[in-house]
Amino acid sequence: MRIINVNPIPSSIFEELGFYWYTSPETPNYVADELVVITEAEGEAYYRAANELYDMFIEAGQYAIDHDLYDLFDIPRNLKEMIEVSWEDESHFHMIGRFDFAGGVDGKPIKLVELNADTPSVVFEIALIQWMILKHNKMKEENQFNSLYETLKESFIRLKRLHPYFGKHEEKIPRALFSCLNYSIEDENTTRLFEQIAYEAGFMTDFQYVDKVYFSSNEGIFKKNGEEDVKFDYWFKPIPYEYIGREEPELAGILTDILKNKLAILLNPPYALLFQSKSILKILCDLFPGHPLLLETDFEPLKDKACVEKKTLGREGANVRILDASGNTLLNTPGDYETYRSIYQEYVDLPVDAQGRFYQAGVFFSYEACGLGFRREKGIIQDRSQFVGHFITNFS
Amino acid sequence: MDRDNKMLTIGGIFFLANTLLLGCDTSTDTDIQKPPQQQSDWESSNTMAQRKAGVITEVQEVSPGEYRIINEYPSTTTGVVVQKLDGSQEIIPQEKVRSLVEGTRSTTGFGLGTVLASGLLGYMMGKNTSVSPLVYANENIYKQSFRNRELIDERKKEEEKQYAGRTGVYRGWTNWWFGRSSHTSKSSSSSGKKTGFFSGFSGGMKSFSG
Numbered sequence: 001m002r003i004i005n006v007n008p009i010p011s012s013i014f015e016e017l018g019f020y021w022y023t024s025p026e027t028p029n030y031v032a033d034e035l036v037v038i039t040e041a042e043g044e045a046y047y048r049a050a051n052e053l054y055d056m057f058i059e060a061g062q063y064a065i066d067h068d069l070y071d072l073f074d075i076p077r078n079l080k081e082m083i084e085v086s087w088e089d090e091s092h093f094h095m096i097g098r099f100d101f102a103g104g105v106d107g108k109p110i111k112l113v114e115l116n117a118d119t120p121s122v123v124f125e126i127a128l129i130q131w132m133i134l135k136h137n138k139m140k141e142e143n144q145f146n147s148l149y150e151t152l153k154e155s156f157i158r159l160k161r162l163h164p165y166f167g168k169h170e171e172k173i174p175r176a177l178f179s180c181l182n183y184s185i186e187d188e189n190t191t192r193l194f195e196q197i198a199y200e201a202g203f204m205t206d207f208q209y210v211d212k213v214y215f216s217s218n219e220g221i222f223k224k225n226g227e228e229d230v231k232f233d234y235w236f237k238p239i240p241y242e243y244i245g246r247e248e249p250e251l252a253g254i255l256t257d258i259l260k261n262k263l264a265i266l267l268n269p270p271y272a273l274l275f276q277s278k279s280i281l282k283i284l285c286d287l288f289p290g291h292p293l294l295l296e297t298d299f300e301p302l303k304d305k306a307c308v309e310k311k312t313l314g315r316e317g318a319n320v321r322i323l324d325a326s327g328n329t330l331l332n333t334p335g336d337y338e339t340y341r342s343i344y345q346e347y348v349d350l351p352v353d354a355q356g357r358f359y360q361a362g363v364f365f366s367y368e369a370c371g372l373g374f375r376r377e378k379g380i381i382q383d384r385s386q387f388v389g390h391f392i393t394n395f396s
Numbered sequence: 397m398d399r400d401n402k403m404l405t406i407g408g409i410f411f412l413a414n415t416l417l418l419g420c421d422t423s424t425d426t427d428i429q430k431p432p433q434q435q436s437d438w439e440s441s442n443t444m445a446q447r448k449a450g451v452i453t454e455v456q457e458v459s460p461g462e463y464r465i466i467n468e469y470p471s472t473t474t475g476v477v478v479q480k481l482d483g484s485q486e487i488i489p490q491e492k493v494r495s496l497v498e499g500t501r502s503t504t505g506f507g508l509g510t511v512l513a514s515g516l517l518g519y520m521m522g523k524n525t526s527v528s529p530l531v532y533a534n535e536n537i538y539k540q541s542f543r544n545r546e547l548i549d550e551r552k553k554e555e556e557k558q559y560a561g562r563t564g565v566y567r568g569w570t571n572w573w574f575g576r577s578s579h580t581s582k583s584s585s586s587s588g589k590k591t592g593f594f595s596g597f598s599g600g601m602k603s604f605s606g
Contacts, residue, residue: 013416017409116606131403132413136420141403150406173547181594193409200407200452200469202543204550211595222589225557229587239594251593315606383606 130389317382408471
């Protein structure tokens, strides 16, 4: 790993921009004052990998629907209809996902770890913060693979074009509501950033916490502004669909009706959950056996091979267990996802620096691959692992 | 065009971040605890910033001293990027934009202040009531400005409704991120719309995202 030191950005500037997560007391150094140095060829390989894999995920998603694999994917049955309605209609555009990769530097081949397809984090960091580090250190912005903000803006414009009504009425302004629960600063950072991108892309936007949003099967999604109910054409909500299905089944039913009645578009679309469930990693292996970007994956521990046990709908590195070739536990993390099915993915060494920290690459995808960044940790990469930006050398 | 400042014209938050980083460069104290002074002056004196609505404008110098708008969109930040004839670039932060536009007397000609006053920025500042097609580099950008004007009008109307009746001065979008609202219990409104979902949900998680 080639790492270079950079001058850190004063935390007050992050706060001015609305990025608060970084300054939390548990994670005083969330943004690393170093950058990972990669070559242009390595950067391009990450992008090609993400683009190729996304097409494979679409095939695997179709396979899951055709073979009714919801139980295998741990997807609540009450989400099946909304997943299929969104899958069949191109106006339900998949706004954003993040591929996590092992390898890609130090001569190690790129391998897919997973796709965070439903509610990916690290958007602020990859879109803005690593760019700010370059600026602050008088480095050129072209030395980074990072068009995330611009691509998301284009995706919002594309979303409007794909809409059954707004696509035909260019002069009309669609309304998008941005919501999250009112206790997660990290999710609120992301939600507010998306609101800003949509506004700049020409949407009327507003923000409301989820518990204050109004829903109706026959009328759609609303926010109360004084006495007036304002209707929204899009609803962005970084709340996992499986939580909606399990915790608020009534809402799942209303949202299904809203989609069937074409009253609103949800972001991300419900079918993102098919890509989010790690069961799809096994389907990918079945559909594309021996593919160089895939790690062998099964629902049983791999025979005579070190592997990583993960839960189908586990997040943030929780409930992860590393097993050696004999099946002994080498490392594990706690979590709240025990009830989900396990998948076992072939173990592969992550690139490591001189201090023994492992690096995982994240590549965002929104219609195309569009932004690269790294997380690092001495053990298993998780929610609070440090964010590390990147710098590309030999850029002509 | 200087490729290295491309992002400043892509999103208002990049423009704002750049301004904040420049303020930090000129300071002797690297860990600035307060916002740059000009920022708070602007915010307290200008309703445009208080209303959260701004405009990012990119102009091209087409002949010496004459400019056309080549990119323009409503944002939460106001700023101007000038692409000069000699290939250099001038970045004008929001606190300087106002005097540039306010100082404009004439609506003829294509001087920088006039062009800005005739576009969406001038519309927001009350310098014009209909944007002029002449100051745009092409018809598409001009047409887009019509839609953007409606967007700004709508946005202003709703924000006025939303903030009417609240105490305190609204000081830009980042300042109201953490105004927490209280829980509502799940209930049906008179029109049959349901609300209050996830109101009792506090799963102890820091975040849902991964």
